[in-house]
Amino acid sequence: MKISQQRFDRSDIRQFNTLSVLNQICRKGALSRAQIASELGLTRATVSKITLDLLDASFLAETRLTEGGAGRPGMLLNLNAAYGCMVAVEIDLDRVSIAVADFSRTIFWREEKRLKPDASAGASLRSIAGLIDAALAAGAARQLRCLGIGVAWAGLVAHDEGLLVYGPSSGWKDIRLKTLWEDRFDVPVYVENEANAAAIACQHLDNHPQEADLIYLSLGSGLAAGLISEGRLLRGRMGFAGQVGHVPFSNNGITCSCGRKGCWVTEIGSAAVLRKLAGQGMPPLDDASCGKDPLQQVLEKALSREAAVWQVLIEVGQQLALGAAQLVHALNPATLVIGGRLGQLFKLVEAEMRESLDALALPGMLADFKFQVSASGEDPLFGCLAIVHDAVLNDPSNFTVETSKPSQ
Numbered sequence: 001m002k003i004s005q006q007r008f009d010r011s012d013i014r015q016f017n018t019l020s021v022l023n024q025i026c027r028k029g030a031l032s033r034a035q036i037a038s039e040l041g042l043t044r045a046t047v048s049k050i051t052l053d054l055l056d057a058s059f060l061a062e063t064r065l066t067e068g069g070a071g072r073p074g075m076l077l078n079l080n081a082a083y084g085c086m087v088a089v090e091i092d093l094d095r096v097s098i099a100v101a102d103f104s105r106t107i108f109w110r111e112e113k114r115l116k117p118d119a120s121a122g123a124s125l126r127s128i129a130g131l132i133d134a135a136l137a138a139g140a141a142r143q144l145r146c147l148g149i150g151v152a153w154a155g156l157v158a159h160d161e162g163l164l165v166y167g168p169s170s171g172w173k174d175i176r177l178k179t180l181w182e183d184r185f186d187v188p189v190y191v192e193n194e195a196n197a198a199a200i201a202c203q204h205l206d207n208h209p210q211e212a213d214l215i216y217l218s219l220g221s222g223l224a225a226g227l228i229s230e231g232r233l234l235r236g237r238m239g240f241a242g243q244v245g246h247v248p249f250s251n252n253g254i255t256c257s258c259g260r261k262g263c264w265v266t267e268i269g270s271a272a273v274l275r276k277l278a279g280q281g282m283p284p285l286d287d288a289s290c291g292k293d294p295l296q297q298v299l300e301k302a303l304s305r306e307a308a309v310w311q312v313l314i315e316v317g318q319q320l321a322l323g324a325a326q327l328v329h330a331l332n333p334a335t336l337v338i339g340g341r342l343g344q345l346f347k348l349v350e351a352e353m354r355e356s357l358d359a360l361a362l363p364g365m366l367a368d369f370k371f372q373v374s375a376s377g378e379d380p381l382f383g384c385l386a387i388v389h390d391a392v393l394n395d396p397s398n399f400t401v402e403t404s405k406p407s408q
């Protein structure tokens with residue numbers, strides 16, 4: 001069945017109400033028509049008409065009967081998982097993570113692959129494209145067409161153009177990834193800075209506070225911030241806002257991957273953690289020592305209560321809090337989330353970091369302030385899924401499909 005653009009353009013109010021119904025179901029999950037009407041302040045008749053259109057368009061599916069209910073009024077409406085699949089790709093300096101989710105945002109396939117940090121951009125992107133082929137095949141095996149590919153990348157991203165302008169860690173420059181992969185895969189491609197993607201995930205995930213004013217500090221080999229102010233992502237003039245890892249921070253004399261000395265990331269990034277551990281006399285932790293991710297080795301040592309590791313984590317946590325306090329004073333967020341690949345490590349010293357922040361902030365600055373360390377390391381991936389999902393839901397007229405109504 002074709003989704004008719006005319007159907008969604010019948011009036012602005014109708015379109016607004018349609019998006020409101022979709023967004024409500026996205027945020028809350030399965031709802032009855034009566035619940036939707038009550039929560040949005042719409043009439044039952046309006047909700048019935050809108051949901052009928054959305055069921056016809058296969059965006060929604062009726063799932064199960066409510067307790068004690070019978071017949072159509074008791075049916076719950078939810079996103080139709082079979083509407084299509086979405087691919088999320090997180091590209092880091094030395095690895096790529098890929099996940100495929102159905103339209104209800106349930107991940108059913110994922111893969112991770114190590115990348116050679118010194119490989120050329122072309123070689124790395126060819127390797128990643130091969131993995132995306134496998135992801136698309138996993139969707140096709142479930143008869144799910146791909147609705148889009150969301151990509152999170154650490155560096156300066158010209159979001160509208162899908163252009164990777166510069167990666168301070170990788171050194172990649174001027175790569176038109178959106179054009180390259182839309183030609184290659186023939187589906188829409190959305191490219192976002194990975195900290196921005198993680199911040200977007202916070203607006204969509206149940207286990208994160210859905211705050212209108214939020215800072216997400218993404219920490220791994222690099223460091224960047226996703227900044228949400230008054231409910232909107234702060235991008236700045238060229239879209240590069242949030243590159244806080246490369247602000248001058250220390251007189252440590254250490255050369256950053258960007259070529260400058262003393263950037264904030266040289267005190268708190270993964271290389272800094274490993275360097276400081278070596279300074280405590282710990283043998284170098286690298287792949288060659290046991291074939292395991294060095295950060296995983298640090299985590300295992302921390303969990304086995306090695307004192308030197310805890311000393312380093314607390315020291316690095318203080319440096320993290322010092323920079324974070326500057327961001328908090330500049331932007332006055334309701335919530336600060338620290339995540340990324342180092343999230344698991346810093347979860348161990350969450351209380352100490354909060355104490356440091358409290359000591360550094362002006363009186364009143366942290367009233368009702370929430371501080372959270374996200375240990376999942378998957379926020380950018382979920383952000384990518386949210387970006388594709390929003391693109392579909394916010395502009396359904398872009399998607400003409402031949403599909404039958406979902407089975408009841």
Ligand SMILES: [Zn+2]
Pocket residue numbers: 168245246256257258259260263265
């Ligand atoms: Zn730098």
